Amino acid sequence: xxxxxxxxxxxxxxxxxxxxxxxxxxxxxxxxxxxxxxxxxxxxxxxxxxxxxxxxxxxxxxxxxxxxxxxxxxxxxxxxxxxxxxxxxxxxxxxxxxxxxxxxxxxxxxxxxxxxxxxxxxxxxxxxxxxxxxxxxxxxxxxxxxxxxxxxxxxxxxxxxxxxxxxxxxxxxxxxxxxxxxxxxxxxxxxxxxxxxxxxxxxxxxxxxxxxxxxxxxxxxxxxxxxxxxxxxxxxxxxxxxxxxxxxxxxxxxxxxxxxxxxxxxxxxxxxxxxxxxxxxxxxxxxxxxxxxxxxxxxxxxxxxxxxxxxxxxxxxxxx
Amino acid sequence: xxxxxxxxxxxxxxxxxxxxxxxxxxxxxxxxxxxxxxxxxxxxxxxxxxxxxxxxxxxxxxxxxxxxxxxxxxxxxxxxxxxxxxxxxxxxxxxxxxxxxxxxxxxxxxxxxxxxxxxxxxxxxxxxxxxxxxxxxxxxxxxxxxxxxxxxxxxxxxxxxxxxxxxxxxxxxxxxxxxxxxxxxxxxxxxxxxxxxxxxxxxxxxxxxxxxxxxxxxxxxxxxxxxxxxxxxxxxxxxxxxxxxxxxxxxxxxxxxxxxxxxxxxxxxxxxxxxxxxxxxxxxxxxxxxxxxxxxxxxxxxxxxxxxxxxxxxxxxxxxxxxxxxxxxxxx
Numbered sequence: 088x089x090x091x092x093x094x095x096x097x098x099x100x101x102x103x104x105x106x107x108x109x110x111x112x113x114x115x116x117x118x119x120x121x122x123x124x125x126x127x128x129x130x131x132x133x134x135x136x137x138x139x140x141x142x143x144x145x146x147x148x149x150x151x152x153x154x155x156x157x158x159x160x161x162x163x164x165x166x167x168x169x170x171x172x173x174x175x176x177x178x179x180x181x182x183x184x185x186x187x188x189x190x191x192x193x194x195x196x197x198x199x200x201x202x203x204x205x206x207x208x209x210x211x212x213x214x215x216x217x218x219x220x221x222x223x224x225x226x227x228x229x230x231x232x233x234x235x236x237x238x239x240x241x242x243x244x245x246x247x248x249x250x251x252x253x254x255x256x257x258x259x260x261x262x263x264x265x266x267x268x269x270x271x272x273x274x275x276x277x278x279x280x281x282x283x284x285x286x287x288x289x290x291x292x293x294x295x296x297x298x299x300x301x302x303x304x305x306x307x308x309x310x311x312x313x314x315x316x317x318x319x320x321x322x323x324x325x326x327x328x329x330x331x332x333x334x335x336x337x338x339x340x341x342x343x344x345x346x347x348x349x350x351x352x353x354x355x356x357x358x359x360x361x362x363x364x365x366x367x368x369x370x371x372x373x374x375x376x377x378x379x380x381x382x383x384x385x386x387x388x389x390x391x392x393x394x395x396x397x398x399x400x401x402x403x404x405x406x407x
Numbered sequence: 408x409x410x411x412x413x414x415x416x417x418x419x420x421x422x423x424x425x426x427x428x429x430x431x432x433x434x435x436x437x438x439x440x441x442x443x444x445x446x447x448x449x450x451x452x453x454x455x456x457x458x459x460x461x462x463x464x465x466x467x468x469x470x471x472x473x474x475x476x477x478x479x480x481x482x483x484x485x486x487x488x489x490x491x492x493x494x495x496x497x498x499x500x501x502x503x504x505x506x507x508x509x510x511x512x513x514x515x516x517x518x519x520x521x522x523x524x525x526x527x528x529x530x531x532x533x534x535x536x537x538x539x540x541x542x543x544x545x546x547x548x549x550x551x552x553x554x555x556x557x558x559x560x561x562x563x564x565x566x567x568x569x570x571x572x573x574x575x576x577x578x579x580x581x582x583x584x585x586x587x588x589x590x591x592x593x594x595x596x597x598x599x600x601x602x603x604x605x606x607x608x609x610x611x612x613x614x615x616x617x618x619x620x621x622x623x624x625x626x627x628x629x630x631x632x633x634x635x636x637x638x639x640x641x642x643x644x645x646x647x648x649x650x651x652x653x654x655x656x657x658x659x660x661x662x663x664x665x666x667x668x669x670x671x672x673x674x675x676x677x678x679x680x681x682x683x684x685x686x687x688x689x690x691x692x693x694x695x696x697x698x699x700x701x702x703x704x705x706x707x708x709x710x711x712x713x714x715x716x717x718x719x720x721x722x723x724x725x726x727x728x729x730x731x732x733x734x735x736x737x738x739x
Contacts, residue, residue: 219594220687254595282531283568315712375532376711378698385697386688399688 100346102353103146109177109333110299112246112269114209116177116334119324119352120149120301123180125338126164127157138345139168143175145349151301151336152203153181153214154195155392162202173205179270179301181214181250184231185396186224192234196243210270211235211244215393216251222260225249232266246270252304252382253389255288262289268298272336274382275302277318277326278374280367283383286330299333304380308388311379317370321351326366329357416458416664421489421645422611424558424581426521428461428489428646431636431664432613435464435492437650439473450657451480455487457661461646463613464515465493465526466507467704474514485517491582491613493526493562496543497708498536504546508555522582523547523556527702528563528573530709537561538576547578558582564616564694565701567600574601580610584648586694587614589630589638589678593686595695598642611645618649619691629685630678633663638678641669 106115121142129135139150150169152162162180169176180199182192200206213231216222225231235247248270249261258273271293273285280286293300305327306312306320313320327335328351339345358366373379382388386402394401418427433454441447451462462481464474474492481488492511496504508523525543528534538544547559560582561573570585583605585597592598605612617639618625618632625632639647651657670678682691689696699714706713 218687219689220683256595372532372710375530376698376701376706376709378711381698386690389688394688397688398684399690 100145100349100353104349104352105355106146106148107333108299109246110269111297112299114177116149117147117352118328118334118355119147119348120151120334120336121147122303122336122338123150123152123161123165124156125340126152127161128338128340129164130341132164132167134342135164136168137342138339139165141342141345142339142349143172145353147349147352148176149334149336150176150178152179152199153183154199155183155214155390159198159202162199166202166204170204177209178203178205179210179212180208181212182231182234183214183390183392184225184234185215185390185393186221187231187396188229189231189234189237192231193237196234196238200243207242208244210246210248211238212247212270212272213249215390216249216257216261217253217389217393218397218399219257220397221251221257222264225261226264226266232264248272248298248301250301250303252308254383255283255285258285258289259292262292262296262298270299270301270333272301272303274304274308274380275300275327275330275332275335276305276307276312276323276380277366277370278307278312278379279304280374281371282374282377282380290330290332294331300331302327302330302332302335304382305335305337307379308382311381312370315373315379317373317379318366320347322366324348324351325355325358326363328352328355329363414457414661414665416661417667418460419645420611421558422581422605423609424611426489426558428611429459429664430640430646430667431459431660432461432463432646432648433459434615434648434650435462435473435477436468437652438476439469440652441476442653444476444479446654447476448480450651450654451477452484453654454651454657454661455484457657458665459661460487461489461491461648463491463648464511465495466511467495467526467702471510471514474511478515478517482516489521490515490517491522491524492520493524494543494546495526495704496546497527497702497705498530498533498542499708500541501543501546501549502541504543505549508546508550512555519554520556522558522560523550524560524562524582524584526562527705528561528569529565529701529705530711531566531569532709533563533569534572534576537573538578544576544578558611560584560611560613562613562615566695567595567597570597570601571604574604574608582611582613582645584613584615586616586620586692587612587639587642587644587647588617588619588635589682590619590624590686590691591616592679593683594689594692602642602644606643612643614639614642614644614647615649616692616694617647620694624682624685624691629682629691632659634678636660636663637667637670638675640664640667641675
């Protein structure tokens, strides 16, 4: 989201975003990653191109996406923008089987590769593991977990993982299968620290296993933490980036937001433990009902394809 | 509707305490949906005649109407029942909770309650607010010491974690109330996470929402009312509280309870499996999920933002009668 209160927003950005190891994979990724969903929300293809180019110029090498974002537009835009630069970056996209079988996953992989104009992905993750029966469906015979391994064996993807925004218990259920995940994506922000917390329940477990943690929703998904006055955008981003994660994926849909986020990222200094604790305390009371993290609470952030595949009514049909 | 005079509902032990309650409990909230006070009084009489001894209520239901109607129905029959109501401080001080108790006793026309519970533990900071100095925990202790209540407990429908954190406070609860149904068994489950813990500690479990709150799964044909009630009653609980808003519903529930035979474990599992797919996104248990199902009085007391488009919020802000002070002074 745009950060109106930042008085320095007119100043151009200089410097590069620091890098961190991606778990035990041996590769390095930028401490801030570019979220793929918002690339599809940028007004024009041209602006999307410029966002990617400038992000790369400032050291961002982690690019997030998903097969279902904007019906493929996000992947197509990223593919075009990365032309000639593919080898400078780490490309991640997600497969959206939502409980369907391996063969569907493999078809989506081919489609993603075509849209992204590449012959391989650096990371391929199972998207939106958010329903109570998802782990069971994913690890069923002929399920999505088998697709991850097959794609890896075929050399089409280097590393594998999963993502979800709903419930730490579901993430832990996924981990309990001891599957060789390389990455795990989750919401990490200052309110999460005290409310149904991925930070306290999942992050230590990921680190213990050497699985790279990818943070998302650093400002509540749509900037709720800032809009409701829990903290500033800079504090929110710095909080998320100060956690033991490989990268913090941030949605950027305009050059203005890119500049603002780059400024935080290139000048990034981690908060110390007492500063982190002070921010948690500051957010604790407003975090306690979940209105700042609606992705955990309501179906507002649940994808359409996922609900269809589970035979759930659409979000519009629900009294949420 | 003829009723056999010998019809009874099984009695069960109330946790580790020296008391027994009927396996089916009479929910207070829906009593306010009865067409008028006369019908409500008749429902209470028939329920007692049919073997129900456990009566549920709450200080804030219908701005006091359900306590008043139940009080009228229990006149002359108070000693035949096990009467529970709830206090609604929602994180505020013990003193407020105790003033609500006096009001509840007056409305219910009695000098004591069998069980007094703290209503609606929902938010992550509720346990901490409950146990703090001057918090509601002190009110429960005092009311018990003063002989105004025999037993104390808490309720909530939102989160098994919050229930477990309430138990972690170390407060000596006699009873705990929570949603129990075949959907719950598959989704953020109180049955799996809280129920065994209560039984281990000898705390009486009061099941609620056996029909998922408003019978959604029955309307959609996933389970029948009888299956749903029998499922909840077959769990290791002291009672299953269900709402009744008419003599017809009361009669139907009495029949099920009077003829109650617990399901076998294999039948329980069949029902859980049948509900599993529909349970997985939580839409049949929105009370665990959506902010819109939060009690607006509780949100107000916690300083959480209110959605003024929500009907319960409109009702609360526009209430002219039984305004349930001390809420409402807050201006929007």
